[in-house]
Amino acid sequence: MKNIDEHQEIKNSLDKDVFSRYQFKSQKNKIMEKANELSQVPKRKN
């Protein structure tokens, strides 16, 4: 069983003191470009 206080403290601190410094910007387009470059990957049907 997880200690709930410990769990919340670690989770909240990682969010507040570490992950909040990162401004998320999706790289989905870059990933899809790379995926499409792979010969075995079928191209998306538009």
Add this chain to the structure above:
Amino acid sequence: MEGNVERTFTRNDFEETDVEYFEEIIHTYEKAVVQFAYTYVKDWSVAEDISQEAFIKVYKNILSFHHRSKVKTWLFSITANECKDYLRKIKRRTKWWDQIVQSNPKQDINTPEVITLQNEEKHSVGEALLSLPVKYREVLVLYYYEDLSTQEISQLLEVNSSTVRSRLDRGRKHLKNLREGGQWS
């Protein structure tokens, strides 16, 4: 949201829904994967590059994924391995630098001012966690932040459940020690 991603499909299904399914996986886990990678490499730009590679590996191997684990566990396992490969490469590259530093006369860097600063910098539990060795850091992040069970962590990191429990226990103790003003040695 994760429930939509955790599904099984046959090769025929994949032919029809491949791109949409892959995009759904990216949409669901992208931010979490970058954050998870950051806890290893501590550099957001490197973490983003690693997450791209991890997703590409998922795409390449999606047909051979037999859903013995969740997509999330599989994706995070790939990410962890990519991060460890990166850290190994960095370690090799910087080995020569360490040798130069070690060959210079030692200086006492642990002056009272430095110790005070270090303690102030490590005041938050999240930051202290990131200063732990990888083997403790990864299990603590997966257990407390990603809310995975010890069994799922064991599968993800390919170590025994008992090893996961022992690393969790030691990791917690080291974390407590760091927070009480001690230093990791």
